[in-house]
Amino acid sequence: MTKKSVIVSTDERPEAPRRRRRKEARPAEIIAAGMQEFALRGFAGTRLEDVARRAGIAKGTIYLYFEDKESLFMAAVRERVGPAILEVAGFVDGFPGPTRDLLRLVIPVLHERLVQSDLHTILRIMIGEGSTFPGLTALYYRETVLRGRELLERIVARGRARGEIREGAAADLPLVIMAPAIMSAIWQMTFMHEAPIPPERFLAAHLDLITEGLLVPDAGR
Amino acid sequence: MTKKSVIVSTDERPEAPRRRRRKEARPAEIIAAGMQEFALRGFAGTRLEDVARRAGIAKGTIYLYFEDKESLFMAAVRERVGPAILEVAGFVDGFPGPTRDLLRLVIPVLHERLVQSDLHTILRIMIGEGSTFPGLTALYYRETVLRGRELLERIVARGRARGEIREGAAADLPLVIMAPAIMSAIWQMTFMHEAPIPPERFLAAHLDLITEGLLVPDAGR
DNA sequence: ACTATAACTGACTTTTTGGTCATTAATCCT
DNA sequence: AGGATTAATGACCAAAAAGTCAGTTATAGT
Structure with a gap:
């Protein structure tokens, strides 16, 4: 059930890193993803997990930029x-x-x-x-x-x-x-x-x- | 933290039973209590526990009369x-x-x-x-x-x-x-x-x- | 190169709450 | 009275999701 994300690469390419550090771009992207989820499910109904997936990041990353759900909405x-x-x-x-x-x-x-x-x-x-x-x-x-x-x-x-x-x-x-x-x-x-x-x-x-x-x-x- | 509701009665009176069986009155009472909670907290935000307390019954009793939360609202x-x-x-x-x-x-x-x-x-x-x-x-x-x-x-x-x-x-x-x-x-x-x-x-x-x-x-x- | 920094991750903890059910007791029936 | 019925209870279970944090890795500085 739990996705283990074992990458069975046939060859190792140093390009295309799974993570990217983009401190400046994140907040706007998270807000955009958040609004889309809020539109779909309302405030209480929105899962930060889904916002994260939509923004292409992990859930924890949201908490790097926003105090909590309410702050994100504000x-x-x-x-x-x-x-x-x-x-x-x-x-x-x-x-x-x-x-x-x-x-x-x-x-x-x-x-x-x-x-x-x-x-x-x-x-x-x-x-x-x-x-x-x-x-x-x-x-x-x-x-x-x-x-x-x-x-x-x-x-x-x-x-x-x-x-x-x-x-x-x-x-x-x-x-x-x-x-x-x-x-x-x-x-x-x-x-x-x-x-x-x-x-x-x-x-x-x-x-x-x-x-x-x-x-x-x-x-x- | 958990309320234990131990009743320390100085004398036992057989009157005033803690439970009452009132099959006919319950549904309307539950609906009224439900509307008040819905008004306060919205649909998703309403806890059936609170509806029950407001109606003066236990949570389980709600499920005697309504399929689930959605049925109650309907x-x-x-x-x-x-x-x-x-x-x-x-x-x-x-x-x-x-x-x-x-x-x-x-x-x-x-x-x-x-x-x-x-x-x-x-x-x-x-x-x-x-x-x-x-x-x-x-x-x-x-x-x-x-x-x-x-x-x-x-x-x-x-x-x-x-x-x-x-x-x-x-x-x-x-x-x-x-x-x-x-x-x-x-x-x-x-x-x-x-x-x-x-x-x-x-x-x-x-x-x-x-x-x-x-x-x-x-x-x- | 290689070290230091901090952006990023996701498994885990905690909290909350909808829904269940074995038990209790009020009321009816005879 | 006492036995049968069933309304009512509330401890419990399971699911869901917010929020945490120890560990991982991209990137900048030297």
């Missing part, structure tokens, strides 16, 4: 989330046109970021296992959610100043603007297999709902 | 979800007024059901651990999500027929109507501790967004 959050938020923020500052156009620019990016890339994995783990690991949640809130909220609040403040956004409860909680994007991410992760709905349909519905509204203006009033 | 889904959906469906059929009023009636119920009660626990477990337990996801989709979709589709079809709902991508994916409610449930479960936002604010924003839209009609066009 490192992944740091590495992935930071750049994504900054990129989106670039759109908002100094945008000249009407709010409708700004939203049509920002919302697709939101979907892209949330559905593809590793962000949806992190989101899923936060939702599903955040309460078990409060440290992870706090970090994620500070580094991602809060930045996102600020972004949306800036959009709404700008729109209000230009008289393009209705006063009302929706404008008082800009967070709800991104609800359909979150729903899309959840759907892709959870129910895609039961009832596939392409992300583009969510995106189209999202844009339509936010920029045009659901009801015919003044209908049934 | 039983909980069945017991909780069925009645909730039926109740909501009652509103839609035969509602006489305009769509705006129907939505104002249905959306608050959605929030109530999703945020309070055990439904949000089930939702969270589906999101976080669904991919690890495909059987659970399939059951949940059939018994809850699908019914919810049908309900929303009926509302939209009715509203279209009455000329009260705009044609467009949002109406083509009625699912997005409930996105803010889901977001609220997630927020309460995940980030309440980091940045509390009362469910009523989500509800108000939701109603406002869906019935009035975000933008001033024809602004910036």
Whole structure:
């Protein structure tokens, strides 16, 4: 049962060493492998053994670079989330046109970021296992959610100043603007297999709902 | 370390037996205790030992009534979800007024059901651990999500027929109507501790967004 | 070359927990 | 009352996986 890895080489070649020392490359490789496993099995369900195999190293090597499983996950959050938020923020500052156009620019990016890339994995783990690991949640809130909220609040403040956004409860909680994007991410992760709905349909519905509204203006009033 | 539970009674009373035989009451009690633990620790994280203690029984007793952990969870889904959906469906059929009023009636119920009660626990477990337990996801989709979709589709079809709902991508994916409610449930479960936002604010924003839209009609066009 | 360093390994230890089952005792039946 | 039934118990078992560490070997320095 136990793999003994006896190498029955017909000739000894000094090339192709079984081990390689690559102190610099390891952390990023371990994070990448970790995210793939986390995406597949969640936080608690991920075995470091599998992360190691995926990264092409031994389990012990992970502990050379990361304190424990939680540290590994936190490192992944740091590495992935930071750049994504900054990129989106670039759109908002100094945008000249009407709010409708700004939203049509920002919302697709939101979907892209949330559905593809590793962000949806992190989101899923936060939702599903955040309460078990409060440290992870706090970090994620500070580094991602809060930045996102600020972004949306800036959009709404700008729109209000230009008289393009209705006063009302929706404008008082800009967070709800991104609800359909979150729903899309959840759907892709959870129910895609039961009832596939392409992300583009969510995106189209999202844009339509936010920029045009659901009801015919003044209908049934 | 190990609790020995030696009872040093000063007098022997034949009353108050340590064991009680209550075949009928057990399943519901175990389900209730299970949901509380699931809410606290997720599916994988829940220890049957803790469920037993909360239900005031021994671990072995659980296995008298449920095949295994997964069966327990499925039983909980069945017991909780069925009645909730039926109740909501009652509103839609035969509602006489305009769509705006129907939505104002249905959306608050959605929030109530999703945020309070055990439904949000089930939702969270589906999101976080669904991919690890495909059987659970399939059951949940059939018994809850699908019914919810049908309900929303009926509302939209009715509203279209009455000329009260705009044609467009949002109406083509009625699912997005409930996105803010889901977001609220997630927020309460995940980030309440980091940045509390009362469910009523989500509800108000939701109603406002869906019935009035975000933008001033024809602004910036 | 050859020695020192530390990156790397994987078998082992420890902990945790789902699930089992021989034993105990509450309750029913006659 | 006391015998039969079966609900209930909790010590135990086995599996799984996190985390450790003594030993191995690639690589840099001399």
